Amino acid sequence: MQFPTFTLENGEVEVLTSVIQAWCQANQIDPESECARAVIVTALDLIEAGFRTRESLSIALANALAPDAFNISGE
Secondary structure (H helix, E strand, C coil), X not given: CCCCCCCCCHHHHHHHHHHHXXXXXXXXCCXXXXXXXXXXXXXXXXXXXXXXXXXXXXXXXXXXXXXXXXXXXXX
16 A cells, blocks of 8 residues: 555545545445555545545545446447
8 A cells, every 4th residue: 555645634634534434334334444445545546636625525536436437448
């Protein structure tokens, strides 16, 4: 696991925590699981890319984790 190359502000930590908590609850995933850790890494990448509000991060995370996001065939 790579560590972020940026610093999270207090508000961003709260955004990350709430978005991950909501995602885990909605998907019935243990927040301490490997799956949740992978989602956290994705969320950190999205925060670094500029999705720093609860709403924008939630939407970007849902899009990044959508099954169609992994369809590289273009279908």
